[in-house]
Amino acid sequence: SEEAIKINPKDPSLYFFLGVIYDDAKLPERMIEAMHKTLELDPKHADALNYIGYSYAEKGVKLDEAEQLVKRALEIKPASGHILDSLGWIYYKKGEFKKAADALEKAIKYLPDDPVVLEHLGDAYRKANAHKKALSAYESALKKDPKNTTLAEKIADLIKETKGKKR
16 A cells, blocks of 8 residues: 555545555554545545544544534535444534434434444434333344344343333
8 A cells, every 4th residue: 555655646545545454453643644644635535534533433532623524524425324423423422412313313324234323323312311212223233243242231231221211
């Protein structure tokens, strides 16, 4: 990848690809650098905008900046389930659980079988006290990803929490 960039240093997709490689290699600072270089060359690179925004949300840092980046990405690709998922996850991390659920419900329309989006939706519903909806989202996610022990634990915890509650 670094060799390809030497040959074609103005190709934003090469920097994006390099950023993904850095991310896989657990080098977050270098990933962010590569994504910013992608945006320098192509300010409307929705996937780079989304990548930075989601990575901030995952870490729970720079959430306002993350929201701005992801909203810019959505203007470019309004029908992207992945970008809508990022926006929902940013709202979740900000503690805005109703807004999170709304964005994640839209994401699910585009990615109905994505276990990560379904789990995010379940998390948002759970925090918004919509326990039945949360359980349903978690169960759907577990069907798509049956080896996910975290999901199984979330389902068990939620069932324990809701015993005796009418929701």
